[in-house]
Amino acid sequence: MKKIINDPATVVAEALHGLAVAHPERLRVTTDPAVIVRTDAPVAGKVAVISGGGSGHEPLHGGFVGSGMLDAACPGAVFTSPTPDQVQAAVTATDAGAGALLLVKNYTGDVLNFETAAELAEATGTPVRSVLIDDDVAVADSTFTAGRRGVGGTLLLEKIVGAAAERGTDLDGCARLAASVVAGVRSMGVALTAPTVPHVGEPSFTLGADEMEIGIGIHGEPGRARVPLEDADRLVARLVDAIVSDLPFVAGDRVILFTNSMGGTPLLELYLAHGIAERLLAERGIEVARRLVGPYVTSLEMQGMSLTLLRADDQLLDLWDAPVCTPALRWGM
Amino acid sequence: MACTTEDVVAALRRCAEVISEHRDELVELDREIGDADHGENLNRGFAAVVSAVDSTMPETPGAALKLAATTLISKVGGAAGPLYGTAFLRAATTVGDAAELDAPMVAKVLRAAMDGVVARGKAEQGDKTMVDALHPAVLAAESATEVPVGELLKAAATAASEGAAATVPLVARKGRASYLGERSAGHLDPGARSTELLLGAFAGGQR
Numbered sequence: 099m100k101k102i103i104n105d106p107a108t109v110v111a112e113a114l115h116g117l118a119v120a121h122p123e124r125l126r127v128t129t130d131p132a133v134i135v136r137t138d139a140p141v142a143g144k145v146a147v148i149s150g151g152g153s154g155h156e157p158l159h160g161g162f163v164g165s166g167m168l169d170a171a172c173p174g175a176v177f178t179s180p181t182p183d184q185v186q187a188a189v190t191a192t193d194a195g196a197g198a199l200l201l202v203k204n205y206t207g208d209v210l211n212f213e214t215a216a217e218l219a220e221a222t223g224t225p226v227r228s229v230l231i232d233d234d235v236a237v238a239d240s241t242f243t244a245g246r247r248g249v250g251g252t253l254l255l256e257k258i259v260g261a262a263a264e265r266g267t268d269l270d271g272c273a274r275l276a277a278s279v280v281a282g283v284r285s286m287g288v289a290l291t292a293p294t295v296p297h298v299g300e301p302s303f304t305l306g307a308d309e310m311e312i313g314i315g316i317h318g319e320p321g322r323a324r325v326p327l328e329d330a331d332r333l334v335a336r337l338v339d340a341i342v343s344d345l346p347f348v349a350g351d352r353v354i355l356f357t358n359s360m361g362g363t364p365l366l367e368l369y370l371a372h373g374i375a376e377r378l379l380a381e382r383g384i385e386v387a388r389r390l391v392g393p394y395v396t397s398l399e400m401q402g403m404s405l406t407l408l409r410a411d412d413q414l415l416d417l418w419d420a421p422v423c424t425p426a427l428r429w430g431m
Numbered sequence: 432m433a434c435t436t437e438d439v440v441a442a443l444r445r446c447a448e449v450i451s452e453h454r455d456e457l458v459e460l461d462r463e464i465g466d467a468d469h470g471e472n473l474n475r476g477f478a479a480v481v482s483a484v485d486s487t488m489p490e491t492p493g494a495a496l497k498l499a500a501t502t503l504i505s506k507v508g509g510a511a512g513p514l515y516g517t518a519f520l521r522a523a524t525t526v527g528d529a530a531e532l533d534a535p536m537v538a539k540v541l542r543a544a545m546d547g548v549v550a551r552g553k554a555e556q557g558d559k560t561m562v563d564a565l566h567p568a569v570l571a572a573e574s575a576t577e578v579p580v581g582e583l584l585k586a587a588a589t590a591a592s593e594g595a596a597a598t599v600p601l602v603a604r605k606g607r608a609s610y611l612g613e614r615s616a617g618h619l620d621p622g623a624r625s626t627e628l629l630l631g632a633f634a635g636g637q638r
């Protein structure tokens with residue numbers, strides 16, 4: 099394992115310290131329990147939008163804390179969900195009386211910890227609503243699995259709901275909006291290499307030099323199939339086909355397209371892939387109204403990418419365009 | 432022999448030792464069908480339980496179990512944190528203020544702990560989770576209420592071992608391993624293994 103670290107046990111704490119000193123004007127970071135909060139929280143009259151999850155997916159979620167997006171984020175250990183006391187601390191730090199909306203990626207650990215936290219917060223009198231995001235089409239959604247995973251769509255959800263909350267939408271309105279985003283967003287990823295979790299020290303799985311894993315999750319969970327490496331045209335077509343046929347997206351749809359690097363894939367390759375995705379969508383008559391390209395929902399140093407498509411009407415596009423000022427996403431202000 | 436506060440605290444310390452000894456094994460099991468954090472998460476949690484009982488010695492068995500519960504909930508994370516945390520919390524509630532636990536009470540405690548795990552995680556037997564180790568342990572305990580607590584716990588631990596081993600051929604239907612579908616068969620479930628280890632630790636020094 100080759101990493102710029104001191105000790106696997108202190109990676110998250112040291113990274114949080116770095117994040118805090120890098121963005122003192124925007125973020126307040128506490129440890130024990132670990133919570134990242136926007137400096138102006140609680141914002142009077144505003145619904146608190148809170149998310150969290152295992153570390154190792156940066157800039158998700160801490161990099162999206164700030165005006166127009168998240169009020170707070172709870173970082174767990176690497177690839178491990180945060181604990182209820184972190185979520186509770188986040189609610190306490192951001193609750194302005196309008197309640198809190200928890201945006202939770204659908205993994206058993208996250209679901210159980212956020213659920214426990216929601217019960218604790220409700221008991222103290224703060225109204226709390228939770229919305230699960232499960233946009234990964236690679237996983238069969240059946241009663242025989244834990245259901246689909248939350249991946250790239252999480253960023254779009256946090257941006258759009260964050261914008262609505264910033265405009266004063268109430269808790270029910272924010273929760274309804276979140277549910278509508280979840281209903282219209284789909285993602286799929288591919289991995290060329292495996293990530294190495296610091297406290298494990300070895301790659302999470304083994305891929306041959308000429309293999310790739312289609313439908314990879316952001317913790318290196320296996321996907322649909324392990325297949326021989328393909329060229330970019332064929333690889334991107336696989337992702338587009340799987341996503342488009344799932345919702346399905348149809349000719350005439352307007353979408354936000356998010357082309358995401360899993361951490362190890364350079365922007366050169368990512369833009370190459372993004373160009374292909376735009377062409378394939380245009381061929382199907384799907385209009386890409388907005389796009390985002392970059393490493394935003396990562397899996398440590400894993401080489402690979404994901405595509406996310408969100409069907410977007412004028413209201414969603416307007417919320418997407420709304421000003422946002424966070425360490426990792428900033429426009430309009 | 433009944434089980435006292437000292438016994439419960441000693442058992443919690445043994446849990447921490449056993450989990451620390453088996454940390455790498457649990458990480459490896461979770462690497463095969465999960466995300467390689469189970470051993471690390473539990474090790475962090477039980478080390479914190481030891482620090483907690485070091486700093487304030489609980490006054491009753493129930494208080495010791497409750498301290499373990501709140502510590503695990505706030506330190507473990509993952510699926511196992513809320514699941515084991517809920518198990519210990521339900522155990523504590525069942526015990527109440529009792530100064531000592533006799534065999535029928537310990538059987539009740541194990542049943543309540545399992546019910547807590549099922550209420551939170553909604554897993555059924557055969558889903559390839561810790562429930563597959565807990566369920567036979569509860570049944571074994573419930574048919575051993577006439578013997579000293581130590582023997583009851585040994586019977587429960589043995590049944591948990593068998594239940595854990597029986598998860599190997601199963602296809603996971605809950606938790607992270609369920610993403611693998613058929614590919615999850617042929618692997619021991621990490622949570623069932625840790626349940627086996629924890630019950631073994633509880634049985635270990637109890638008379």
Ligand SMILES: Nc1ncnc2c1ncn2[C@@H]1O[C@H](COP(=O)(O)OP(=O)(O)OP(=O)(O)O)[C@@H](O)[C@H]1O
Nearest residue numbers: 179205207469509510511552554560561606621622
């Ligand atoms: N719904 C459930 N009910 C009971 N036990 C479960 C359930 N889901 C998972 N488990 C148990 O939890 C174990 C995994 O625990 P672990 O702490 O590694 O959680 P995790 O799945 O990695 O959490 P996270 O989703 O945060 O990554 C499994 O081996 C299984 O025994």
Ligand SMILES: [Mg+2]
Nearest residue numbers: 465466468469
């Ligand atoms: Mg795990």
